[in-house]
Amino acid sequence: MITIVLAGLTVTDANAQRLNHQQRRERLDSVLAARYYKTPYDTNYVVRPEGKLTLKVRMNQTGNTFHAKGTVNGIHSKADLSTSHKTTFSLGANYRGIGVAVAINPAKWKGIYKDYEFNLNYYSSRLSLDFSYQRSESLAGDITRDDHLSQLESGDLTLKVVNLAGYYTFNHRHFSFPAAFTQNYIQRRSAGSWLAGISYQGGSIKT
Numbered sequence: 001m002i003t004i005v006l007a008g009l010t011v012t013d014a015n016a017q018r019l020n021h022q023q024r025r026e027r028l029d030s031v032l033a034a035r036y037y038k039t040p041y042d043t044n045y046v047v048r049p050e051g052k053l054t055l056k057v058r059m060n061q062t063g064n065t066f067h068a069k070g071t072v073n074g075i076h077s078k079a080d081l082s083t084s085h086k087t088t089f090s091l092g093a094n095y096r097g098i099g100v101a102v103a104i105n106p107a108k109w110k111g112i113y114k115d116y117e118f119n120l121n122y123y124s125s126r127l128s129l130d131f132s133y134q135r136s137e138s139l140a141g142d143i144t145r146d147d148h149l150s151q152l153e154s155g156d157l158t159l160k161v162v163n164l165a166g167y168y169t170f171n172h173r174h175f176s177f178p179a180a181f182t183q184n185y186i187q188r189r190s191a192g193s194w195l196a197g198i199s200y201q202g203g204s205i206k207t
Contacts, residue, residue: 032096040125045174045189056092056101056183061085062117064136064161081141081152081205083159084113094184114138123178128167135160139205152207161203168196 029052037048063085069078084107092101107113115136122129139157143150169177171193179185 029096032098036096039185040172041176041185042173043188045187045191046176046179046185047188049183049186052095054094054183056090056094058090058092059087060090060103061087064134064139064159066141075145077143077145079141079143081139081143081157083136083140084115084138084154086113086115086117094182097184099182099184121181123182125172125176125178126169128169128177130163130165132163133161156207158206159203161201163199163201165199166197170194170196 039046039048041047063083065082067080069076071077086105087107088103088105090101090103092099105113115134115138117134118132120129120131136159137157138154139159140152140154143152167177169175171191174189174191175193176185176187177193177195179187
């Protein structure tokens with residue numbers, strides 16, 4: 001008789017814990033949904049995608065190629081240089097506006113690609129920012145000074161490049177800049193906007 005009572009209490013306690021866990025999960029989902037669907041856009045033009053979960057698969061390839069020529073102190077120079085190309089495959093998941101992504105670079109795993117790249121993107125209804133920094137030692141190619149040709153191998157040069165770009169969307173109630181990049185919004189009806197932009201690029205190449 002005592003065993004039966006204890007078993008009943010255990011089952012009741014487990015059911016209560018499951019119920020509390022489910023209530024907390026539903027409450028959290030409700031808060032996220034309210035935040036997710038509170039949009040600064042006119043919903044006749046821009047809406048959130050249907051469904052709670054959005055998945056995205058992406059392949060991305062980046063690299064740098066330089067063609068430069070000029071004359072300094074009467075010496076004509078021409079350079080054709082390029083870095084290794086980086087190819088990444090990424091899988092992203094977004095739940096109610098909260099997203100995570102994992103990117104894989106097969107060449108990095110094999111030790112073939114040794115350059116470093118960092119990217120940061122921020123997209124909102126009005127302001128959008130793109131920042132990137134790259135440090136590369138794979139830059140290689142030919143430099144010609146008058147008739148003298150120099151061949152530079154990977155590891156002879158170090159390239160550092162910083163890019164920063166910002167955009168302001170004037171028609172931010174009807175046009176979604178993020179819709180083309182993040183898939184967190186859908187441009188339901190066609191609309192356009194003037195954009196005010198500013199950009200900066202700086203870099204150095206050292207032997």
